[in-house]
Amino acid sequence: MSARIALFTRDLRIHDNPLLSGAGEVVPLFVLDPRLRDLSANRQRFLHQSLADLRTSLRQRGADLVIREGDPVAETVKLAREVDASTITMAGDVTGYAQRRERRLRDERLQVEIVPGVTVLPPGAVRPGGGGNSYRVFTPYFKSWEKAAWRKVTAAPDTITMPAGIAPGILPKTPDGESPDAIAGGETEARLRLRDWLKSLPQYGDEHDDMAADNTSRLSAYLRFGCLSPLELAMAAKSDDSPGAQAYLRQLCWRDFYYQVTAAFPRISTQAMRPAADQNWRYDDDALQHWKDGLTGVPIVDAGMRQLRAEGWMHNRARLITAAFLTKHLGIDWRPGLQWFFRWLLDGDVPNNSGNWQWTAGTGNDTRPYRRFNPIRQAQRFDAEGVYVRRYVPELKNVAGVAVHQPWRLPEPVRRGLDYPGPLESHRDEAVWLRG
Structure with missing residues (x-):
């Protein structure tokens, strides 16, 4: 042989x-x-x-x-x-x-x-009834995915036989990244983190949206590079009947969902899945740059963008808030935002980064394409005491309590001493923050 x-x-x-x-x-x-x-x-x-x-x-x-x-x-x-x-x-x-x-x-x-x-299931392993190669809506996909026959997890081999005399080649020196606080790669590190994460899995449902607590797996980069098996992780969640484990299983299914979407629609990074919604974008280089730099004047948005640069990662709730702010509040095309995430994210891959951006922009697989995420309400709900904001926006570290989410409402002398910008000129109308 x-x-x-x-x-x-x-x-x-x-x-x-x-x-x-x-x-x-x-x-x-x-x-x-x-x-x-x-x-x-x-x-x-x-x-x-x-x-x-x-x-x-x-x-x-x-x-x-x-x-x-x-x-x-x-x-x-x-x-x-x-x-x-x-x-x-x-x-x-x-x-x-x-x-x-x-x-x-x-x-x-x-x-x-x-x-x-x-993936857990290969794209095409489950198909919608009535024809079609892929599901366009998540919930029916999840029901089919969960009931499908999954392959068995295979053990790591004890020995691997390789022909002799092959020059292995040199792995070039590890390049410098741009994010100083990025996690390290590799299966060894991934499995250590997996072991610790499984202890927290039952609490995931209650805490995964708490931006300050940050009780998320942080395993997405290891899944993106295959340092962890998505099937092994899904099997661990499936075998745990706690609400947290079931909520996490649903998130793993979202990952598979976007893979089967991308298999059917490979231009997902550049072409809108709903062309009718992909128009009337505003092009404002100054506003886009402020968003990239975390200087929009909206603390929860700026915290997310600064976490992205510092860690090469961003809390999932912050991803929704920052993407929605760019597309639904500033009205800027989703593609520059997607590319900025691609530059920084350790877990940045075509199916999930692109699928989520299109979902948020209303051009993709969302049954409610016109939904908006009010950044202030999101901040008050998911960062109730402002801990997440103060962690990544040090200019506001001395602002107490929930006032950190709306610094423009502070007395003028206090605002002047913060060295923090007000809302963008293109988006100053405070009524915007009160709309859903």
Whole structure:
């Protein structure tokens, strides 16, 4: 039996990785694509940390991670010829980039085996009744998803047999990211965090929207790079009948939902799913820059944007608030906002980042496309004492209680001493904050 190439993409783990299942010799391969190098410094750092950790795990099992740099298809084909491999095994993925990569590999007349692993259920595993390739509405998808037959979680292999004499290649030095407080990548770190998170899972339903408490899993970046198996995480939640676990299971399903949407609509990052709603945008570079910098004068919005820069991550409720502020309050096109999130987010991926932006902007899979998130009401509800705001907006650290959410209502001498901007000139009408 000839060796096969196990082409790692977004499944950088050894636990529950079907890529490593099966008999025979395996050549684990990852190809660094120079075309993706400049997309996000944060994700580049996280990726390199994850690759280094994966290499260590493979070496402990008698194999190695072969690193190549260049065009992924050309480098994979080249290695396959070197080791006389006729089969390429890789995880199924849904982005346009991933689909083009798969088509090009098949054009090389190699046998390409697609295995699951990026999602709980592969896109297309459940389909709506009456035809159609994907669900457009979440709730019926969730009902089908929850009842579907899931594959079994596979154990990490004890040993991996790899042909001798293959130059493993050098993993370049880990690049610097832009966010000083970003978490570290890698499966080892991910599993430590998973162990701790499962202890908090029963409280998730009550606390996940509490922005100050921050009782969320913070596992999204590990899921995005496949340092954790989404199936393993979903199985843990499914086996726990607590309300918190069931609420978290629903969030994992949202992730799968957007993957099956993207499989059917690969232009989700650039093209509106509801074209009729994708018009009449206002283009204001100054307002957009203030939003990016966390200087809109609306504290809950600015706190979220500053957390994004500092950590390469943002609380999910803050993502909704900041995206809605840009699109529904400032009336600015969702695409520049999406790209700004792509630059900073460790967990930024096409299906979820794009799907959520379209949902918030009213151009995507929302049954209520005209909904608005009032930032002040959101702040008062989900950051009741202003702890989250004061954590990320130090100019307001001495403003007591709920007054921190509306500093423009403070007495004039106090406002002057804050060194904090008032609401944007383009959006000063205070009545805006009182509308739903």
